[in-house]
Amino acid sequence: MNRIITIISPQGDVRVELTSAATVWGELKAEINAEGSFNANDSSAMIRGVREGLTSDSSVLPVGAFSVFLTPSKIKSGK
Numbered sequence: 500m501n502r503i504i505t506i507i508s509p510q511g512d513v514r515v516e517l518t519s520a521a522t523v524w525g526e527l528k529a530e531i532n533a534e535g536s537f538n539a540n541d542s543s544a545m546i547r548g549v550r551e552g553l554t555s556d557s558s559v560l561p562v563g564a565f566s567v568f569l570t571p572s573k574i575k576s577g578k
Contacts, residue, residue, distance in 0.1 A: 502519065503516055503518055503564045504567060505566040505567070506534075506537060506569060508537060508568075513536060515534060523557050523558060523560060524544065525557065537569055541571065545567070546565055546567055553567070
């Protein structure tokens with residue numbers, strides 16, 4: 500079942516909508532990387548409205564449309 504998934508990056512306020520049938524985070528992460536706007540491998544991901552992050556490639560995704568927030572997993576600071 501395809502549904503619309505909105506990928507949001509707080510840095511630069513970038514939003515991309517994907518149509519996906521992915522059921523686990525590993526599948527969706529591959530689709531996000533293939534789309535090209537984000538590198539999901541170097542990011543932490545959290546589903547909007549859910550208090551748990553997508554920490555494992557086997558994390559199950561919601562059935563309907565949803566939004567995923569991507570933030571850098573390592574933050575560069577200083578020089």
